[in-house]
Every structure is written in structure tokens, then in C-alpha cells.
Amino acid sequence: xxxxxxxxxxxxxxxxxxxxxxxxxxxxxxxxxxxxxxxxxxxxxxxxxxxxxxxxxxxxxxxxxxxxxxxxxxxxxxxxxxxxxxxxxxxxxxxxxxxxxxxxxxxxxxxxxxxxxxxxxxxxxxxxxxxxxxxxxxxxxxxxxxxxxxxxxxxxxxxxxxxxxxxxxxxxxxxxxxxxxxxxxxxxxxxxxxxxxxxxxxxxxxxxxxxxxxxxxxxxxxxxxxxxxxxxxxxxxxxxxxxxxxxxxxxxxxxxxxxxxxxxx
Amino acid sequence: xxxxxxxxxxxxxxxxxxxxxxxxxxxxxxxxxxxxxxxxxxxxxxxxxxxxxxxxxxxxxxxxxxxxxxxxxxxxxxxxxxxxxxxxxxxxxxxxxxxxxxxxxxxxxxxxxxxxxxxxxxxxxxxxxxxxxxxxxxxxxxxxxxxxxxxxxxxxxxxxxxxxxxxxxxxxxxxxxxxxxxxxxxxxxxxxxxxxxxxxxxxxxxxxxxxxxxxxxxxxxxxxxxxxxxxxxxxxxxxxxxxxxxxxxxxxxxxxxxxxxxxxxxx
Numbered sequence: 001x002x003x004x005x006x007x008x009x010x011x012x013x014x015x016x017x018x019x020x021x022x023x024x025x026x027x028x029x030x031x032x033x034x035x036x037x038x039x040x041x042x043x044x045x046x047x048x049x050x051x052x053x054x055x056x057x058x059x060x061x062x063x064x065x066x067x068x069x070x071x072x073x074x075x076x077x078x079x080x081x082x083x084x085x086x087x088x089x090x091x092x093x094x095x096x097x098x099x100x101x102x103x104x105x106x107x108x109x110x111x112x113x114x115x116x117x118x119x120x121x122x123x124x125x126x127x128x129x130x131x132x133x134x135x136x137x138x139x140x141x142x143x144x145x146x147x148x149x150x151x152x153x154x155x156x157x158x159x160x161x162x163x164x165x166x167x168x169x170x171x172x173x174x175x176x177x178x179x180x181x182x183x184x185x186x187x188x189x190x191x192x193x194x195x196x197x198x199x200x201x202x203x204x205x206x207x208x209x210x211x212x213x214x215x216x217x218x219x220x221x222x223x224x225x226x227x228x229x230x231x232x233x234x235x236x237x238x239x240x241x242x243x244x245x246x247x248x249x250x251x252x253x254x255x256x257x258x259x260x261x262x263x264x265x
Numbered sequence: 266x267x268x269x270x271x272x273x274x275x276x277x278x279x280x281x282x283x284x285x286x287x288x289x290x291x292x293x294x295x296x297x298x299x300x301x302x303x304x305x306x307x308x309x310x311x312x313x314x315x316x317x318x319x320x321x322x323x324x325x326x327x328x329x330x331x332x333x334x335x336x337x338x339x340x341x342x343x344x345x346x347x348x349x350x351x352x353x354x355x356x357x358x359x360x361x362x363x364x365x366x367x368x369x370x371x372x373x374x375x376x377x378x379x380x381x382x383x384x385x386x387x388x389x390x391x392x393x394x395x396x397x398x399x400x401x402x403x404x405x406x407x408x409x410x411x412x413x414x415x416x417x418x419x420x421x422x423x424x425x426x427x428x429x430x431x432x433x434x435x436x437x438x439x440x441x442x443x444x445x446x447x448x449x450x451x452x453x454x455x456x457x458x459x460x461x462x463x464x465x466x467x468x469x470x471x472x473x474x475x476x477x478x479x480x481x482x483x484x485x486x487x488x489x490x491x492x493x494x495x496x497x498x499x500x501x502x503x504x505x506x507x508x509x510x511x512x513x514x515x516x517x518x519x520x521x522x523x524x525x526x527x528x529x530x531x532x
Contacts, residue, residue, distance in 0.1 A: 026448035030455045036471075037458040044323050044466035045316060052319050176297035176386065180304050187308040197315050 009104055010111030013078070017112045028072065028119060035068045053196045059223055060194075065124045066219045067191050070150065072120040074157050078109045082165035083174035095257065102162065102249055109158055139224075145231045146222040152238040156213040159245025160185065166249065169256040190216035210241040268373065276372055280380035281348070288383050295385050302389030306339055309461075310397060326463045329404040330493055335461045336397035337485035341428035342457070343390025351381030352432040356439040356447055362530030375433075375520065405493060413492070416502065420488040423505035427483050430512035433520065440523030453479060460485045476501075483508045 017024055042064065046057040055063065082105055085091045094101055164181040168174055186192050188211035195203050195216050206212050217234045220226055226234065268276075288295060313335060317328040345352070355378060358364045367377040407413060435453035442449055460481035464472050476482040483505055489495075491502025 020446075022442065023446045023448045026452050027446075030448070030452040033452065033455045034458050037462070040466045040468075040471075041323075041462050044462075045320055047324070049320070171293050171297055173291070173294035173297045176294060176301040179301035179386070180297070183301065183305040183308045187311060192308065192312040193315050197319060199315075199318070 005099065006103055006107035009099075009107040010114075013108040013111035014115055017115050024115070028116075031068070031072055032123070035064060039064055053194065054225075055194060055196065059225075062128075062223055063194060063219055065128060066222050067215050069117075069120045069124055070153055070215050070218055071191055073113045073116050073154055074109055074161065078112045079161050079165070079178055080174065081108065082162065083168050083178060086165065086168040087174045101253055102246070105162060106158055109161075110154070113154055141228070142222065142224050145228075145235070146218060149218040149221045149231070149235050149238065152235060152242065153214050153218050155242045156210055156238055156245065157185075159242060159249060160210060160214075162249045163245060163252060166252045166256055169259070185211050185214065188212065189214040190219065194219070210245060213238040213241050273373070273376060277376060277380065280377065281383070284380060284383045288385060298385040299389035302343070302386035303393050306336075306390065306393040306397075309335060309339075324463055324465050325495075327405075329401040330489060331462060332397055333401035333405070333492075334463070334485040334489045336394040336401065337424065337488060338457050338461050338481075339390045340394035340398065341424055341484045343387040343394055344425050345387065345429050345432050346384030347387030347391065348383075349379045349429045349432065350384035350387070351377075351379045352429070352436045353384070353447065353450070354378075354381040355436040359439040359527065360443065360530065364524075364527060365529050368524075374524065375517070378433075407492060417488075417492060420491060420502055420505050423509040424484045424488055426509040427480055427505075427512045430509070430516040431479060431481070434512070434516035437516070437519040437523045440526050457481050457484070480508050480512065 039061070042060050043057075046052065046060065050056065052060075085094065091101075094104070097104075160181065164177055167177055171177060188206045188209055190206070190212060191214070195206050195212060198206065206216075213234075217238055221231045221234060310332065313328065313332055317331075321327075323331065358367070358378065358381065364374075367374050370377065431453065432450070435450035436447075438449040456475060456479050459467060459471065459475045464475060464482050464486050467475075472482075476487075483501075487498070487501045487505060490498035491505075493499075
């Protein structure tokens with residue numbers, strides 16, 4: 001029972017994104033600037049070098065494109081939505097509704113993810129045609145596994161975003177928490193630089209944390225750098241984290257609502 | 266109406282300290298903002314370090330030279346947030362009609378806009394960015410003389426003015442684009458990404474764009490080139506003050522045009 005109401009929530013958030021389309025497109029363009037800067041930087045880095053840390057330039061190009069795709073899904077836009085609810089107290093209204101708070105937020109997030117995903121896929125498709133020799137998704141099986149890991153990565157990211165947002169109940173600071181989370185996620189997920197470039201100690205730390213499931217897993221699978229078995233293992237690890245983060249979020253929520261402060265009436 | 270520079274400084278100080286008091290009421294927010302800025306910078310620094318541990322230089326630029334540019338962008342961002350955060354609140358001022366109050370006071374509107382808030386993340390940016398700049402300068406061989414010190418000061422002041430003017434100009438979009446969040450100014454802000462690296466890695470069009478249209482290059486790249494004596498670029502350092510004047514002019518002009526368009530929110 002009840003899947004339908006979450007479905008309508010997802011639809012609502014999709015329409016909401018469409019209603020503020022100028023904002024949505026400008027945000028997207030802002031991220032795109034980052035992609036161009038990184039692309040040019042890596043181009044200069046690879047100048048005169050065949051490969052670095054097991055990555056050839058065409059692989060690196062695909063790496064940047066996939067990272068952009070993963071990062072533009074579940075953007076800042078949906079993230080700040082959750083923290084704002086808590087900061088301005090409108091979370092109170094959610095407490096009155098016969099909805100599971102965590103599931104409702106997931107539904108909303110996934111709703112706007114659909115549009116973000118479509119737009120970035122189109123853009124990346126165009127870019128991939130222009131960047132010569134991008135070694136993206138060579139066969140059917142890889143593509144299939146990539147798609148699964150990509151969808152799972154959204155859930156991992158949601159788990160982390162949700163828990164960070166709940167911290168607002170204690171800190172009363174939204175944007176600072178989001179920035180801190182972004183910094184940590186960007187480094188440890190492999191969004192800034194592939195984990196293969198890290199010194200061994202940093203890489204082993206990163207592999208033990210949930211963040212690598214956001215970028216590192218879909219990218220290594222998409223680039224065909226893993227065997228079938230390895231790929232399945234990586235996806236299994238993603239799901240272990242999805243479950244752990246979900247339960248953690250659930251537990252934090254039940255703890256947080258007990259000490260809620262709402263300003264004004 | 267003419268107000269003496271001394272009076273402006275005094276007013277700025279009074280407005281700023283009031284905001285500071287308000288800010289200190291939320292002490293958790295205060296530390297989290299600083300912490301977030303520090304974390305962002307440290308990860309950025311690690312990123313550069315990881316790249317340079319694999320390669321010796323990028324088009325002739327060494328690790329510490331690029332780190333200097335990287336930190337220069339962050340310090341300018343920090344100065345912009347800590348002392349001129351109000352530029353980022355313009356959307357709110359315009360949409361909620363709060364600008365009305367500013368327009369009836371006998372204090373320059375720009376000054377009041379600047380003092381609408383304080384971004385404590387700026388402090389974190391300035392501290393870490395400043396540390397990285399000092400570390401870079403100690404690792405790079407520079408012959409310090411009266412001339413280089415004078416040059417450094419001019420470059421630094423110009424860079425900060427340029428940054429704040431770009432923020433102000435970008436946020437003037439609030440007068441035209443309603444209801445879009447801070448998306449447009451954030452996009453302009455992100456153009457700063459291009460100036461974190463030697464601009465020679467970009468295509469000519471992009472180089473011209475970030476040197477002339479939105480001159481972030483003068484915040485980081487040009488000071489770095491001038492200080493480290495990169496032959497083909499260092500002469501641009503002499504244009505820094507001119508670019509600062511140009512940026513201020515454009516920003517103030519945009520604000521003026523914007524204010525003319527401003528119609529208060531009914532209430």
C-alpha cells in the first residue's frame with residue numbers, strides 16, 4: 001500500500017523542477033563550467049604522455065564525462081530542499097502528513113533526478129561524439145552493469161545527503177554542512193581525481209568508505225576496467241552501503257524528531 | 266550627496282560590527298562555515314598535489330606556482346564573503362522589497378548592500394588560502410626588492426577589488442532575473458574555476474573571455490605570472506589597476522541601471 005502517493009510526490013518534484021527551468025538550466029551550466037575547466041586541465045596534464053596511473057587520455061575523457069553525469073544527478077538543488085525544510089521549520093508540516101519522511105524525500109529526489117539525468121545524458125551524448133575516441137561503454141553487458149551501478153550510486157548519494165541534512169537538527173546550519181559534505185564527497189568518491197591516482201594509504205581509506213560507490217564504482221565499471229565478477233562485487237558493496245545508510249538515516253530521524261525546535265508559530 | 270572616505274570607513278565599520286554581533290548568536294553556524302571552507306580548500310589542495318605527484322609541471326608551471334593561483338582564487342573569495350557578503354544577498358533584498366529601507370537612508374546604497382551579511386566561511390578561506398600563498402612564496406625563488414613588494418601590493422589590492430566588483434555585477438542580475446535563486450551569480454562565480462590553473466591550457470577564446478569579459482585571470486593568473494616572472498605574461502600585471510577600475514565601473518553602472526528598474530514589493 002502507498003507506493004502511489006510517493007509516485008505522485010516524485011511527479012510533483014519533477015514538475016517543480018520544470019517550473020523553475022531557468023534556475024535549473026543555469027545551475028546545470030554552472031556545473032558544466034567546472035567540467036570544461038577540468039577537461040582542459042587534464043588535456044594539458046596528458047600532453048605528451050600516453051598514460052597515467054593506468055588511465056589513457058581517451059579513458060580519462062570518458063572518466064570526466066561519466067563523473068559529470070553522476071555529479072549532476074541529485075544536484076545541490078534537491079539537496080538544499082531537505083535542509084531548508086529543517087531550517088525554516090516547515091518540517092513540521094511533514095510530521096503531520098501520513099507519509100514516511102525518508103521515503104518521501106527519496107521520492108522527491110528521484111523525481112528531479114529523472115530530469116537532471118535526461119539533460120546530462122543528452123549533453124554528454126553530444127560531447128562524446130565530439131571528443132574523439134572516448135572509450136565509453138564498449139559492449140552490452142558493460143552497459144547493463146554500468147546502468148545498474150549508476151542507479152545504485154544515486155541511492156548511495158541519497159543516503160549520504162539525507163544523513164547530512166538531518167544533522168541540521170543539531171547544527172542549525174544548512175549551507176555549511178552541504179559545502180563540507182561536497183568537499184569530502186568530491187575527494188573520496190573519486191570525482192576530483194580517479195582513486196587510482198591516490199597514494200596507496202589514501203586509496204585504501206577511500207575504498208573503506210561509502211563515497212567510492214558514488215563515482216568510482218560506476219566509472220570503473222563503465223570504462224570496462226573490471227572483470228564481470230569484480231563489477232558484481234562492487235555493485236554488492238554499493239548495496240551494502242545503501243542499506244546501512246538507509247537504516248542509519250531512519251535511526252537518526254527517530255532520534256532527531258524528539259528534540260526538534262520550531263521557531264515561530 | 267558627498268561623503269568623505271573617512272566617514273564611509275566609519276559607517277562600514279559600524280554596519281559590519283552590527284552584523285558580526287548578529288552572527289555570533291549562531292556560534293555553531295560560525296564554526297561549521299569556517300570548517301566547511303577549510304575542508305573545501307584542503308581537498309582542492311590535495312587534488313593538485315595528487316596530480317603533481319604524477320607529473321613534474323603543467324606547461325612549465327610548477328606545483329607551488331599553480332598552488333599560488335589556486336589559493337589566490339580562494340583568498341579573493343574569502344575577502345568577498347567576509348567583508349562583502351551582502352552582494353550575495355541582493356536577490357533577497359530585491360525580491361522581498363527590503364531594498365526600500367536602504368534607499369531612504371542617507372548612506373550610499375552600495376555600502377549598505379555590502380554590509381547586509383557576513384560569510385564566516387570567508388575567514389576559513391582567507392586563513393588556509395593565505396597559508397598556501399605564504400608556503401608557495403617560500404618555495405618559489407623570488408628576488409624581493411622594494412619594487413616587487415610594491416608590485417605585489419598593487420596586484421593584491423587590484424585582485425580583491427576585481428573579485429568583489431565581479432560579485433556585485435553578477436548579483437545585479439537580481440533586478441532582471443526574478444525567482445531564479447542565485448543561479449546566475451553562481452554561474453559567474455564558477456567561471457573562477459578557469460583561473461585556478463594557468464590559462465594557457467585553454468583555447469584562445471576562453472583566455473580572452475576570462476581576461477576581458479569576466480576578468481578572473483587578473484585575480485590569480487596575472488598576479489602569479491607577474492610575481493614569478495613568466496616572460497610572455499608578466500607585463501599584464503601593469504594593467505591590473507586599470508582592470509580593477511573597469512570592473513568597478515561596470516558593476517556600479519549595472520547597479521545604477523538595476524536600481525532604476527527596481528520596483529518595491531507590495532505589502
